[in-house]
Amino acid sequence: MKRVFGLLALLAPFLATAQLQSPAPEAGETFVQKVAPGFANITNDTGGPGQSYDLTYLDNPDWDLISSNGSFVSVASTSNGKVFAGSDIAMQDDGMYIYYSYGDSYEYHGGVQNNLIVAYSDTEEYFPYPFEIGATSEDTFTCEYGTAGITVYRTGAVTAECVSSGTLGLPGMVYYEDVYRVQMTEVFVDSTFLGTYEVVVTGDYFFSADYPITLAALLNISTVDTPITGDPVITESATGIYLDEYVVDTPEMEASAFAMQPNPARDHITLVGLQPGSEVVVYGMDGREWKRQLVRPGLRAELMNVSDLPAGTYLVRCGEGTAQQLVIQL
Numbered sequence: 001m002k003r004v005f006g007l008l009a010l011l012a013p014f015l016a017t018a019q020l021q022s023p024a025p026e027a028g029e030t031f032v033q034k035v036a037p038g039f040a041n042i043t044n045d046t047g048g049p050g051q052s053y054d055l056t057y058l059d060n061p062d063w064d065l066i067s068s069n070g071s072f073v074s075v076a077s078t079s080n081g082k083v084f085a086g087s088d089i090a091m092q093d094d095g096m097y098i099y100y101s102y103g104d105s106y107e108y109h110g111g112v113q114n115n116l117i118v119a120y121s122d123t124e125e126y127f128p129y130p131f132e133i134g135a136t137s138e139d140t141f142t143c144e145y146g147t148a149g150i151t152v153y154r155t156g157a158v159t160a161e162c163v164s165s166g167t168l169g170l171p172g173m174v175y176y177e178d179v180y181r182v183q184m185t186e187v188f189v190d191s192t193f194l195g196t197y198e199v200v201v202t203g204d205y206f207f208s209a210d211y212p213i214t215l216a217a218l219l220n221i222s223t224v225d226t227p228i229t230g231d232p233v234i235t236e237s238a239t240g241i242y243l244d245e246y247v248v249d250t251p252e253m254e255a256s257a258f259a260m261q262p263n264p265a266r267d268h269i270t271l272v273g274l275q276p277g278s279e280v281v282v283y284g285m286d287g288r289e290w291k292r293q294l295v296r297p298g299l300r301a302e303l304m305n306v307s308d309l310p311a312g313t314y315l316v317r318c319g320e321g322t323a324q325q326l327v328i329q330l
Contacts, residue, residue, distance in 0.1 A: 020131035020162055020180055022102040025089055025212035030071040030285045032245040036063050039218045039240035042204060045181065048133060051166030053181065053206060055216050058240045059171035068094055069285040069313045075099065083119050084109050094313060095327050105129060110143065118145045126184065127160040136161045156188030168206050168215055170242050176215055180207045195227040216242040247286055260316060264327040271302045280304060283315045290314065
């Protein structure tokens with residue numbers, strides 16, 4: 001859990017025009033990011049405007065790329081929205097909710113996965129708005145959360161510099177103009193009576209004023225797991241991330257009026273609380289319809305076969321205005 005939230009905190013920094021400006025993501029917008037197991041360092045950036053960033057190689061056929069589906073939803077529509085009342089919007093990503101706010105700065109408020117709630121008492125400010133080329137920023141943050149009956153104390157710091165701007169090339173020969181390169185380092189330490197767990201993420205992030213999501217990120221991640229007894233365990237990895245798809249004007253997922261079990265699922269799901277005569281529709285995160293089933297009258301629960309769905313994240317909707325996220329695992 002600690003690894004997930006530490007990384008996701010840095011997967012979605014945002015935007016720029018003549019200088020990096022505060023974005024305005026809308027609830028209902030969805031996106032797909034591709035994750036590669038490596039990248040090449042940028043060596044031709046001389047600083048300032050007019051740069052060229054070539055990341056078209058990130059779809060290397062020898063790499064096993066992973067797709068990550070996400071969407072923006074309103075904070076009020078999430079079950080833990082009151083905990084993150086100071087945030088502006090929530091982002092769903094593979095079964096998690098992470099919360100952000102924008103204004104004078106871009107801030108991370110924490111996130112939720114299953115029953116684990118990590119809420120920052122002192123939010124993490126990635127950088128201020130506007131963020132000009134050559135400007136730097138730094139911030140510290142703290143939080144406390146519980147998992148498996150253990151209290152975890154987190155402290156950390158983040159530094160950022162807006163280095164340059166130019167044209168970004170991504171796989172598929174897709175090019176973006178007026179993209180800003182921000183170098184960022186985040187360090188956080190989770191401490192318990194069992195020991196400490198330290199994460200350091202350093203990377204280059206690429207932002208455009210036209211998209212409220214990172215267009216690309218080149219990350220080096222190191223962790224040090226130090227138990228009270230025993231030697232530290234050190235791991236290091238490199239990850240390249242790029243935006244593969246962005247869809248606007250899709251319906252926002254609203255608070256669910258029905259129950260769905262199990263979730264994640266493999267073969268079947270059971271739906272309880274549906275209106276007889278209505279239809280259950282399963283959509284992909286890109287808006288594509290995958291399944292449709294009529295709710296039969298006289299039954300307390302409706303069984304739906306989902307064994308034919310590829311692994312991934314879907315939106316299950318019944319009638320008007322009710323929806324719920326479904327994760328299919330193989």
